[in-house]
Amino acid sequence: MFEWRKWVRILHRDFGYVAAGLTVIYAISGVAVNHANDWNANYAIEKTTMKIDPIPDSMLTSETLITDILAKVGEKGKLKSFFLPDSNNINIFVDGNTISVNLKKGEISQEKIHSRTVIRETNFLHLNAPKKIWTLIADLFAIALAFLAVSGLFMIKGKNGIKGRGAWLTAIGILIPVIFLIIYYYRLF
Numbered sequence: 123m124f125e126w127r128k129w130v131r132i133l134h135r136d137f138g139y140v141a142a143g144l145t146v147i148y149a150i151s152g153v154a155v156n157h158a159n160d161w162n163a164n165y166a167i168e169k170t171t172m173k174i175d176p177i178p179d180s181m182l183t184s185e186t187l188i189t190d191i192l193a194k195v196g197e198k199g200k201l202k203s204f205f206l207p208d209s210n211n212i213n214i215f216v217d218g219n220t221i222s223v224n225l226k227k228g229e230i231s232q233e234k235i236h237s238r239t240v241i242r243e244t245n246f247l248h249l250n251a252p253k254k255i256w257t258l259i260a261d262l263f264a265i266a267l268a269f270l271a272v273s274g275l276f277m278i279k280g281k282n283g284i285k286g287r288g289a290w291l292t293a294i295g296i297l298i299p300v301i302f303l304i305i306y307y308y309r310l311f
Contacts, residue, residue: 127276134273137266144263151248154241164242168234176228188214191223195230 154163174194181187188204191214199216206212214221220233246252250260275284275292282288304310 127279130273130276134270134277137270137273141263141266141270145267147244148248148263150241151244154245155248163245164238166236166238168236169231170234171229171231174228174230177223177225187212191221191230192216195221195232197221197232 151163157163172195177187177191181190184190188201191212192198192201197216197219199219202215202217204212204214210224210226212223212225214223218235222231223229247256247260250256275288277283278288280286284292
């Protein structure tokens with residue numbers, strides 16, 4: 123006699139082990155993406171200001187103006203570009219740093235960007251940025267999650283299984299998004 127419940131448990135267990143790593147990746151990224159309005163999950167942005175002596179007009183045409191400013195702020199990154207929006211200000215762009223200088227007042231503000239290791243990579247995968255083969259992996263993972271959800275319903279017999287307590291808990295799990303959508307679309311609260 124074929125023991126289907128035994129095979130459901132075996133497959134559920136094995137798919138569950140494979141899905142565990144991917145679930146953690148999607149969970150970390152899911153929380154980060156849920157709070158995208160509160161913070162930048164991919165990058166930390168550090169803003170600083172400092173004061174230096176005003177830069178005289180004679181320095182404005184100097185070829186060393188940029189290197190002098192970069193030395194004063196201790197920036198050793200690769201210069202990408204710069205521009206002077208007006209005669210009082212200069213914006214300097216270095217890898218991972220934007221430096222704005224008010225030349226007359228000697229005020230410098232910097233905005234340094236640092237990658238958030240691990241979270242950035244999980245977002246990269248969760249949002250399917252690589253496309254191609256990752257789409258196939260993500261689709262297989264989604265199918266595995268559906269299998270885990272359905273097979274989990276039939277793993278336990280009796281009063282705690284799908285014919286008893288499990289039915290009520292499954293109904294609650296289905297009702298949570300349904301009730302939320304009704305409230306959200308009909309603005310009940």
